Amino acid sequence: MTDPSFEKRSLPLLFMLCILSVLLFILSLGWGQVWINPLLLFAGSEDPAVKGEYLILLEIRLPRAILALIIGAILGLSGAVLQGLLRNPLAEPGLLGVSASASLGAVIALYTGLASFSILALPFSALVGAAIAVFLLHLLAGSRADILVTILAGVALTTLAGALTTLILNLSKNPFAVLEIVFWMMGSFADRSLQHVWLSLPFILIGGLMLAFTGRALDALSLGHDVARSLGVNFRRVQLLSIFGTAIGVGAATAVAGAIGFVGLIVPHLLRPLVGSRPSQLLPVSAAGGAVFLLMADIGVRVILPGKDLKLGVITALIGTPFFLWLLIKVRRKEVL
Amino acid sequence: MFRARLILCFAMLMFLTPAYADQAPRRVVSMNLCTDQLAYMIAAPGQLVSVTYIASDPSASLIHDKLSNLHINHGLAEEILRLDPDLVIAGAYTTRTTVHLLRRLGVQVEEFKPSRNFQDIRNRIVKMGELLHREKVANNYLEAFDKNLEAFLKTPSDNAQKPVLGIYSLNSYVAGKGSLESEMTKAAGFRHMGAEIGLSGSGRLSLESLILTNPDQLMTWRRWAMLPNRSADVLRHPALQRWFSEERRIFMDQRHWICGTPEVINGIKALKRAYEGKKND
Structure with a gap:
């Protein structure tokens, strides 16, 4: 069941994506209202002429680039895992309501004073x-359920979580809270700080590790439940790792950057033709690809409408929705045949 | 039964309103935070019967603790009608559907536009005085207002010498030129950052741009900056804290700056005091 040709192909691809994400990371540091040389970060702030630029680089752009990198990676990875676990090509944390529910959780913490x-x-x-969202989805749809039923359950969850988020922000005493709805639904990395990085990084690493461990088992699962069981795969363990890995990783990502959709949908699909559909091969490249994709989208936000704080989710949705519809048509054709 | 009473109520309103036109209104309802506060200052005791719920919010309203005898409304037609008003005062851009409905039902509704400068405030004071038939009280406020304003504006100095004051609000919002905020800032002896960078209306200024624009003093709103939420996050951002050290930060009470009432004088005074206190330290 090991196909060496794919393994050979996935390693160079992973390497290329990593190089690309490093380059984009550097570009993301430099690009903004004004171009700032990223190397300044190592030069320090001794020279008073560049003190402001150094501060911007260290405290505003560095956290922004780090967040794009790690959140892109966790979204790409969790998309690939959910697609394997639910055996559903349309699965993705944003579409299934996981991100929206995480937003709701974050808003509850902020506005009840828990935070x-x-x-x-x-x-x-x-x-x-x-x-709760991933668990509900699993309960509603299960791993053998119809693809569209799962998606519809996700739509229902997204709508409900979005409505409750809006409700809480409406009830808030703060007159500016309602303006925040856009952030929690669409996501943004603008003016985040290193505190947000420290707050999310450990969770994203733990979630990412849990998800990474599911690769082999998902390989077996792709051959069907019975085969997987005969190969000694512990299905419950895979389920738990996937559910909690996604929840921890995507939850922490959403808490600091809002709900960013479609990354987990697009990235694995773009990479699958290159590495084959085996999850163990797909997971690492999806993580790297997610980082590349979100870094690009976040630079795009700044190029298209500089100074306007265009929300990240707008860009990913503009790319993601046509892609989703195309996938939907493909899935339906397969079912008819 | 209730419906019949409501219809009767409408009918009475329609017939009776014109008769009151030459007399002072006796039941005045305000549907806007700014007219709430202005009407409260100028109205005779008992003349103002209801203000908005925002007027009872301590972070937005200067009269929040003085409303025990007043009804609180939410700008909804039904509750306004039940108060049986002979004059309703509304903002020109808010609660539009209610205003249209009340007018259709024959209630006298007067609208106030938001003030963008001191002349607007003068006009509103006069207008409120006329509407409430309290011209004398309004005139007293107007005279005091003009006297204070004259004192602010007569201190002449070279414009280029004045410090630039940046006012940074929640969600990175900054007001531009032609705003009340910029007029108040100028009256306090500053140049206004929003006007200096050519912003008109109001808009977002990213933290990066704020640091690069580098105003001499940075002013933020004391209460709102403490709110544990995302829109205030930017005011606690480490980059902002490090770039604008303690001696370059001014914290003000936003309540004097929201509405075009004589209270803006106290806002300007507080700002001047805060800045002069820094210079003397």
Whole structure:
């Protein structure tokens, strides 16, 4: 069942994507209202002429680039895992309501004052929201359910979570809270700080590790449940790793950057023709590809409408929706045949 | 039964309103935070019967603790009608559907546009005085307002010498030229950052741009900056804290800056005091 040709192909691809994400990371540091030489980051802030630029680089652009990198990676990875686990080519945290539920969790923590008790309350509440969503989906749709039923369950969850988020922001005493709805639904990396990085990075790493461990088991699962069982795959373990990995990773990502959709849908599909459909091969490249994709989208936000804080989710949705419709048509054709 | 009473109520309103036209209104309802506060200052005791729920919010309203005898409304036609008003005062851009409905039902509704400068404020004081038939009280406020304003504006100095004041609000919002905020800033002896960078209306200024624009003093709103939410996150951003050190930060009470009422004088005074206190330290 090992096909060496794909393994040979996936390693160079992974390498290329990593190089590309490093280049984009550097470009993301330099690009903004004004171009700032990223190398300044190592030069330090001794020279008073560049003190402002150094501060912008270190405290505003560096966290922005790091967040794009790690959140892109976790979204790409979780998309690939969910597609394998639910055996559904349309699965993705954004579409299935996981991101929207994480947003709801984060908003609850912020506006009930929970977040002011402990700095960890925000990511924790977001990942509880995400976990409930993944769990509900699994309960509703299961792993053998119809593809479209799962998607519709996701639509229902997204709508409900979005409505409750709006409700909480409406009830808030803060007159500016309603403006935040856009952030929680569409996501943005603008003016985040290193605190947000420290807050999300550990969770994203833990979630990412849990998801990475599912690769082999998902390989077996792609041959069907019975085959997988005969190969000694512990289905419950895969389920738990996938559910909690997604919840922890996507929950923390959403808590600091809002709900960013479609990354987990587009990236694995673009890479599958290159590495084959075996999850163990697909997972690492999806993570790297997600980072590349989100770094590009976040640079795009700044190129298209500089100074306007165009929301990241707008870009990913503009690319993602036609892609989703195309996939939907493809899935339906297969079912007819 | 209730419906019949409501219809009767409408009918009475329609017939009776014109009769009151030459007399002072006796039941005045305000549907806008800014007219709430202005009407509260000028109205006779008991004349103002209802203000908006925002007027009871301590972070937005200067009269939040003085409303025990007043009804609180949410700008909904039904609750306004039940108060049986002979004059309704509304903002020109908010609660539009209610305003149209009330007018169709024959209630006298007067609208106030938001003020963009001191002349607008003068006009509103006069207009409110006339509407409430309290011209004398309004005139007293107007005279005091003009006297204070004259004192602010007569301190002449070279414009280029004045410090630039950047006012940074939640969600990175900054007001531009032609705003009340910029007029108040100028009256306090500053140049206004939004006007200096050619912003008109209001818009977002990213934190990066704020640091590069580098105003001499950065002013933020004391109460709102403390809110534990995302829109205030930017005001606690480490880059902002490090770039604008303690002696370059001014914290003000936003309530004096929201509405075009004589209270703006206190806002300007507080800003001047805060800045002069820094210079003397």
